[in-house]
Amino acid sequence: MIQASDGSFYGTTESGGAGYAAAGTGFGVIFRLNLDTTQPTAGPVSSSNTQQVLTLNMTAASLGGTATGTAITRTVDSAAPITTNNAPAGWVSTDQTVTLTSGDGSGSGVKNTQYCTDTTNSCTPSTNGTSVPAACNANTACQSYVRYRSTDNVGNVEAIKTAAVKIDKAAPAAVGNLAAPASTKTSVSLTWSNPSDSGSGNASFDVRYRAGSTFTEADWAGASQAAGDRTPLKQG
Numbered sequence: 001m002i003q004a005s006d007g008s009f010y011g012t013t014e015s016g017g018a019g020y021a022a023a024g025t026g027f028g029v030i031f032r033l034n035l036d037t038t039q040p041t042a043g044p045v046s047s048s049n050t051q052q053v054l055t056l057n058m059t060a061a062s063l064g065g066t067a068t069g070t071a072i073t074r075t076v077d078s079a080a081p082i083t084t085n086n087a088p089a090g091w092v093s094t095d096q097t098v099t100l101t102s103g104d105g106s107g108s109g110v111k112n113t114q115y116c117t118d119t120t121n122s123c124t125p126s127t128n129g130t131s132v133p134a135a136c137n138a139n140t141a142c143q144s145y146v147r148y149r150s151t152d153n154v155g156n157v158e159a160i161k162t163a164a165v166k167i168d169k170a171a172p173a174a175v176g177n178l179a180a181p182a183s184t185k186t187s188v189s190l191t192w193s194n195p196s197d198s199g200s201g202n203a204s205f206d207v208r209y210r211a212g213s214t215f216t217e218a219d220w221a222g223a224s225q226a227a228g229d230r231t232p233l234k235q236g
């Protein structure tokens with residue numbers, strides 16, 4: 001007695017091993033591909049034509065003859081699963097949890113998704129899961145990599161993919177060289193140097209003033225915000 005699951009999937013090679021059970025000893029397995037009874041195949045049967053439906057007739061044979069087999073159909077799944085990630089495209093200011101989403105189309109289904117994280121984009125995914133934490137210490141900027149892949153139920157393995165996660169919790173350095181080289185009765189022109197920043201780079205400057213008295217950073221909210229272009233100049 002040879003047993004297999006009608007309608008189930010197999011990878012590119014089908015043999016008399018996994019998925020089949022022979023009761024007793026002294027039996028051999030004969031494959032007949034697509035019901036071609038004139039050309040029995042001693043297995044394994046192989047096809048890389050994914051989603052192709054094959055009809056297999058498997059019988060037990062012994063010295064006493066070959067039994068009558070019952071045909072089954074199985075579908076070739078030679079396609080690896082596809083996994084995507086939801087990592088943000090650019091720099092962000094908070095720790096992230098990257099979610100991996102996998103699918104195997106109309107194939108045998110996803111068996112597992114594995115991931116790893118590092119800073120050199122070279123690790124081999126080995127942790128099962130689809131929720132990947134990415135963290136960065138306070139006052140620092142970090143770029144890490146989530147590397148991942150999925151495997152389907154017949155052993156097709158996806159090529160490793162990578163998502164870069166960029167977290168910037170480091171404020172820019174202090175503005176330097178502030179000067180007021182020109183002024184009129186109604187305006188003051190200011191110059192300053194663009195301070196360094198670990199991570200995402202400076203996006204804007206906040207210029208404040210107060211008439212009649214000086215103020216410090218502690219009074220920042222109570223001072224008036226100056227109008228004008230405060231976008232950093234591009235490098236180069």
Ligand SMILES: [Ca+2]
Pocket residue numbers: 077078079080081104107108109152156
């Ligand atoms: Ca598949």
Ligand SMILES: [Ca+2]
Pocket residue numbers: 141168169170171172197198199200201
């Ligand atoms: Ca920064």
